[in-house]
Amino acid sequence: MPGIENFGSATLNTMNQPVTFNLFFPFDEDGFLALVAPDHYSGFVAPDWTLAQLMDRFVEQMNLENAFVAYPGDDFADEPFHLVDQHGAGRVIREASGMLRVGDAGLRLTSYTQLTMAAQFPDEAAADPRNSLRLPCAPGVYRLSLREFSGVEPAFELEIRPADNAAPVIHDAVPWFGR
Numbered sequence: 001m002p003g004i005e006n007f008g009s010a011t012l013n014t015m016n017q018p019v020t021f022n023l024f025f026p027f028d029e030d031g032f033l034a035l036v037a038p039d040h041y042s043g044f045v046a047p048d049w050t051l052a053q054l055m056d057r058f059v060e061q062m063n064l065e066n067a068f069v070a071y072p073g074d075d076f077a078d079e080p081f082h083l084v085d086q087h088g089a090g091r092v093i094r095e096a097s098g099m100l101r102v103g104d105a106g107l108r109l110t111s112y113t114q115l116t117m118a119a120q121f122p123d124e125a126a127a128d129p130r131n132s133l134r135l136p137c138a139p140g141v142y143r144l145s146l147r148e149f150s151g152v153e154p155a156f157e158l159e160i161r162p163a164d165n166a167a168p169v170i171h172d173a174v175p176w177f178g179r
Helices: 051-063 112-120
Strands: 009-014 017-022 024-026 033-036 067-070 080-084 091-102 107-110 133-135 140-150 156-162
Touching: 033 112, 051 067, 051 112, 067 091, 067 140
Parallel strands: 080 156
Antiparallel strands: 009 017, 024 080, 033 067, 033 107, 091 140, 107 133, 140 156
């Protein structure tokens, strides 16, 4: 697939025997999924921000295609999600989607804690390399879909696909926050 490696699963040949593996990452310790494009993300809010201001900033940045933030909930803190490049099988309970413009700095899986630090301090990066993971996405526009499935483990998958001419996704709230 152009622009994105097949990172949901991969096959390697070792000693003429194929070895297949899957990639899983945990939701953060607060139950959030937070992805940012560091080239474009603007996280600073104020030294004494409120939760409402922070959520508004997340929504603003998602609508500008600089971030994707969702809140699966406290029950899923530190639980794994499967990173895929195509929709998996199973009955979808809920789904949240967004668009991201990835620049040369890549796409980073970060945390709510790191985003709050960036919101409070103007010199704090939302995707500090010491506190985030760079995902294998080349520069371009991507559609992200986070899905929760019924009766499968792990219960969540994050699909990342190139989205050349896709319609924008407009958010009025952080998906699943406050529900």
